[in-house]
Amino acid sequence: MKQPISQSIDFSNLQGDLRGGAISFLVAVPLCLGIALASGAPLFAGIIAGIVGGLVVGIFSRSALSISGPEAGLIVVTLSAIQALGSFPAFLLAMCIAGLIQVGLGFARAGIVSNFFPSSVIKGMLAGIGIILILKQLPHLVGYDADAAEGLTLFQPGGFNIIEQLHMALGQFRGVAILITLISLAVFYVWERPAFRQRDFAKNVPAALVVVVLGICINELVRVISPEWVLRGNHVVQLPVPESPLAFVQLFTLPDFSQWSNPLVYTSAVAIALVASLEALLAVEASDELDPLKRKTPANHELKAQGIGNLISGLIGGIPLTSVIVRSSVSINAGARTKLAALIHGTLLLVCVVTLPTLLNKIPWASLASILLVTGYKLARIEIVKAVFAEGISKFIPFVVTVLAILLTDLLTGIGIGMATGIFFILRDHYQNTHSVRMELDSDIKRIHVSLGDHVSFLSKAKLVKLLKSIPDNSIVEINGTESSYIDSDVITAIQNFGVAARQRNIRLIFLPSRVADSSVVHTSKELLNSFRPAGSPSVSV
Template identity: 55%
Template sequence: MIKQSIFSHPKNDFPAGLVVFLVALPLCLGIALASGAPLFSGLIAGIVGGIVVGSLSGSNVSVSGPAAGLTVIVLSAIESLGSFQAFLVAVTIAGAIQLLLGVLKAGIVSHYFPSSVIKGMLAAIGLILILKQIPHALGYDADFEGDDAFIQPDGENTFSELLNAIGALQPGAIIISVLALAVLILWDRPKLKEITFFKIVPGGLVAVALGIVLNQIYALVAPQMVLQKDHMVQLPVASDFSEFLGLFTTPDLSVITNPQVYIIALTIAIVASLETLLCIEATDKLDPQKRITSTNKELKAQGVGNILSGLIGGLPMTSVIVRSSANIDAGAKTKLSAIIHGVLLFITVIFIPNILNMIPLASLAAILLVVGYKLAKISLFKSMYSLGWDQFIPFAITVLAILFTDLLRGIGIGMVFSIFYILRNNYRTAFHYNSEDSEKGKRINIRLSEEMTFLNKGSMLVTLRDIPENSEVVIDGTHSKNIDHDVKEVIQNFLETAKHKNIKLTIKNIGQWKNHTAGL
């Protein structure tokens, strides 16, 4: 495949970068708020994730920024270290650990996530987006943007928040979200995509602009429907450049000898790396061009990003599936879109924060609802079901586990079920077994597979145990490239068993038994 320049598809990447910027803006702020950190720290992580990590990453379509999966860790870490400045030291060290992991090629771990679990993660994220954004679309904005956990910090959960939203409907927000959804659906019509205007101008931008205009119209004709500050994007606004510079924070290096800092740094590095690797694996599956990302390069990019983020006052970051999905859905072709989203975050925060604070969260909810639907289409569930239970059950368990816990716990539970089915299939397909009746008894041929590992020990034990007396048995390892010592030990023990059960045993091309016959 010919390597693409990041400037090879500007007509696709600029609109996609704009859509990702609109999605990322409230998520950066919401995650910072939930983490107990300064609001601007979320924006710093988004800017660094876009410009720095976007430039260094090997992925063409993934987008990095502050992650909801780290909010609990960040919140408790700030409390235990006593200050946000002390926490920034841990973020910087975490980045250095990630950089080291990339150098040590630890990214290979991502290749061991089963496809059923990754697809389950995508479907679960889609459902979570829908469930979490419905309250915002209805005008209930008590929950912070970017949350993906089932249990909320205030004791509520995903479903109780839906009930709370129904009891606190905002007609102004509902009208905005419904019309924004209509715009987004209209923009996806294939016939309209043939018109230049609809190609160049992203539907997400139109949906957001429509929300701003409608809220201004409410102020003129229906003041009771106006969406107030708590239903809008809330960027910190600096009155001058010196005040803007004051929003950046430097780490407190006096805590560098505190062992707790290193424990927190290691925790952040491990969790952030796992989330990144999961996201990269999922993003590669969503990429229409099916490009494969170097996970080791991604760990290095994330490491550099987190080092810089920690040094200038930002939250820790990961590659994030919601932003990456929105990026792909918006038509991104290269990593220029991720860089553009970071540049837009930086420019708009400096020059037009007041305009951004006019964006209703209901407009942004509509964008995320569409992204969620595309991740959790019914066709995905049907296609996984058609693959059989050994694929569908780990997929479904992963979806449910993520919905009712959080991303990493859900993935862990899904992995357990997937490994169970992998082991079960391995147990069943360790060898080819053929049995025929003869005058003297059974004639049994056991042809071992290419790889006979310790996982095959159990099936070999059961099969050899059940061979009847007076049989003729051939165990053939001709086609095996590797036979584990545990399997050879089972065969060795069966040599003794064969003598007592009057079994004629022939062993071909296995270890020391090149062509060994014993028994009758």
Template identity: 55%
Template sequence: MKPTARSSSSWRENLKYDFKSGLVVFLVAIPLCLGIALASGAPLFSGIIAGIVGGIVIGSLSGSQLSVSGPAAGLTVIVFSAIEKLGTFESFLLATMLAGLMQVGLGYLKAGVIGHFFPNSVIKGLLAAIGITLILKQIPHALGYDADAEGDFVFSQMDGENTFTEIINAFLNPSLGALLIAALAMAILVLWERPLIKKSALGSLLPGSLVAVIAGVLINLLYEMVSPGWVLSGNHLVSLPKANNAQEVLSLFTMPDFSQIGNVQVYISALTIAIVASLETLLNLEATDRLDPLKRNSPPNRELKAQGVGNFVSGLIGGLPVTSVIVRSSANVNSGARSRMSAVIHGILLLVCVITIPGWLNRIPLAALAAILLFIGYKLAKISIFRQMYQTGLSQFIPFVVTILAILFTDLLIGICIGLAVGLFFVLRANYRTTYFFHKEKQSSGEKIKINLSEHVSFLNKASLVHILDDLPENSFVEIDASHTMYMDHDILETIEDFKETARSKNIQLQFVGKEKLISQELDEPLPLPTPTSGADFEAYRKLFENNRQWVTEKLSLDPQYFEKLALGQQPKFLWIGCSDSRVPATEITGTSPGDMFVHRNVANLVVHTDLNLMSVLQYAVEVLKVKHIIVCGHYGCGGVQAAMEDKDLGMINKWLMNIKDVHRLHRTELTHLNQNDRFKRLVELNVIEQVYNLHKTSFVQRAWAENADLHIHGWVYDLRDGRIKDLEIDIHQLFEEYDEVYRFGNGATAPRTLSSTPNPLLQGSNS
């Protein structure tokens, strides 16, 4: 038996996932593009143009793997107002082009750093609010009441209605035909999430969203034959502009009015669009990164440049302004996208389909699309998310809930600003309370008070410190201990120095421990670090302590309770078995944070059943930590594999490398026909495959399967030359079909439930 592994390029490996997700986003985007254009008072096709540009142009240039761009609901009021103020749509297109140039400039000025200052609670509130908004806004469409445009997401609408009155109107004027289509589409989406369908050939080939849309079209055609009164038409269907020939197609595109280049109002509108679009993009980019199972950080400055180019192109050919859009992005993530190719595919589908088959697209009932968006909304706003946020404490839960309510009753940007204000209040409150640890002791000579300052004391803590110093009793002994403080603002140091005069007047004996260290810090002198000896050899060693202090300071500046939360325990989803090579750091190459990954490393990433160290790690990870994924990661250029290919006597390590030589022997026939370089690379892959097999042979893994644990095992190879990860997608069914009785421990475990072909959170959206 010879195991196999795919050697195709990364985009081909991801294509089947990206095409399915791109197709789903395409279906969701059509009515949203049209609805936003309608709500903005612009030509309908301008929304489609913006969707095409957002997919193809921005998708190609963006550094985000999962974000999808297009016309944004948050800009509808701004666009509507700008078109009215400028007088013509052509003048507005010029403003859109200029806004794009401004965004490119913001990218080069590195203004994207603003995106890093949105608190986690607010971002999660944004996602949940979008989910609830989708549900509330799609209920009327599911009931066949389509008076409100698809892209109108604000609470109070231009027609005098609001979100809740629209729902009431929908229930008072339902369409049984639309309701039946929506119910059937929802049933299909739920069914497609079940393992029986999801893991079948049908589920792999056809996304549930496409099946739901096709079912909706067929049922509406059936109505024409059976029950004409139930037929959906007009406003209840997608309504794309049609063009019968190339000349009519070209007429759908509009050029900007360059004669307005000297109009001041054009520049004011451009600046407004640039600022609002950039803020919305950064918000949605951060939110999409939160949804990304790999938890990668998208480069915000590159995104601003990409958005700028996109808006320039969109304005040039007659499209609306574009931003990163959380509705499309969340649909993209939930559909299993792995790379930004899915966004490009959605743009290509928009371009091709609206030009070639608009008549067929115009048969799609909005009720079927409403079911898709309802399903996405439910995933974004599950009850479990509210429960998790509540368990993190009120300082996180209150900004989370306030953000949701503010977005629901206003719009995205205003809601985020309100959520940020509440989040900032809790940050200030936390800083106010965590400046010091207060301790009193009674002595015969009076009262001794010790104030231990925390590691990071900023100007935000000044009010709290002044308050405690003012309340110190007379005739006491006070010790302010800053020996463990790594950073202190000059304002705090000055406050303590000023208190000395007050202390004398109240007969307080004041001792300030650690003052010398802080003063040297103020003078930018290096803090004393462990120095075992002098010389250049120890400079790198000393640098480790400096790096650690900078890292601690950075973490505490973002979250004062970061280390307190980290100390509460670990709940990693991943066990990483990798090579000891210093060039392959597990958390660095996967973008994971402390607490996300349980790690074991040895020479050449071997799984040896007599290695008690590894077996202890494996048992603890599977039985105690309940990890969901075990990853064996080798790397091209592995020194251990290379040594095993040679005939040198390396002493004690020979015994360890014998395991790799056994892999070489098992696959000698295949390896013999390869040149030296290809043989080396292939042996790295075969070594990973054999270690994955070794994991499946262990009693810990088999017992976990017998107990129906949701455990997945994967084999990866990391390429040092380009930093990319490749999933070998190892099929172990053949192994267990042939040697089932040999490797079974009699614990009732069947052949492995999960394979590497199951979508892996650390690879979804990656350029593996």
């Protein structure tokens, strides 16, 4: 059983949390910038959201492993809101209101919606994200870096899609990028070997950090030997470098509070709050699925933490944030086991963008793409597919449909299609498992035993009525509901209606009600039993 997460920080896994926070930080820097660029916001707004997601949400959240920040699923709603409002400061006001709405949703206990996502859909979401991560890194691995946003959409009508990117990348190979990629993947391969993993160096130094350092060293060596081959521009991280403290302060933007009477601000706020909340609930559910300790994040508290994060981000000039499964999974793969990793992630973002932006701008995209490629592989490895297939067709089909829908549409649409498929199979299984039937022949009289399931809802009524209609005349029917935890009143009424017709067909009905159902059902069952007792016999007690 999953245990709730403690609010305290556990330092017993300090090394693993340091590795997880550091590696997720390296991956987050270019993604924060790329998502801000694609959203039509200032580049530094993405960094602000990353810092707030790590530190503010990290402090208030009770999730052990989830890391928050700007996410590709929010690009469309952010871009649309900025265009509709006409200015970024007006958009920031909408963000502040969206944060307050999220806090309100948390107090309204709206997080319960996360309990209704089937595990097969969550696993399909992770596998779909993994496949997209793998495919979207392929152009970066060979040196083609047009798609800096890393949005989780395989096909983007009217813009770049992965097929077009791969086609264009074939004609734009960069030898240095390919060299960095090959060396990076070789490092990951060596680090995964059982013999090497036992060494102290492998235990204390994450492979991803080695990959980043080697990538910088190789590119700088090429700069000295053959400058025309060096990776620059879109091929490396591009972080804003303020030339003075005043220039750094000017990177922050305040909301335009004069727009408080603009109705578009509130419609934008509602859109941001709903999308960010759903993304957060899905991501923390997926993070819990990846958690080796199988802890459970309190969903309502997470909505409050995300709302506080978006409120603070909007107040100081950041873009919307939510829990991000890509960063969380990178951190988990690197050894993170507590929320300390998220705090380290946010602290490193804050410190390094202030003190080391020039050094960060030397990181090649090929190095980061190698890290994400390995992360994608771990999310979508074949062992996961085999495990879901072994659970049965009712789990496997929603899993496959979720993966395909995410690949062909976008994250939220794909999850919606997967949910619809999962609900269909849940209802089908519920319909098929309403009851079991056993028939005996007792002195030429047919005796039919009907055992009701644990939860007999109104969905069970149709199949039960069909069965009762098929009961032959002059028989005995025993309906056993003693093992049922719930029997819907519609089902009780259907049995009662059958009892009235049974008298005309010389059918004797025996109904054993649930022993744990609520009092209203027990009372109804008692009336039902007494309505079938022979004339002159004593009442039957329940």
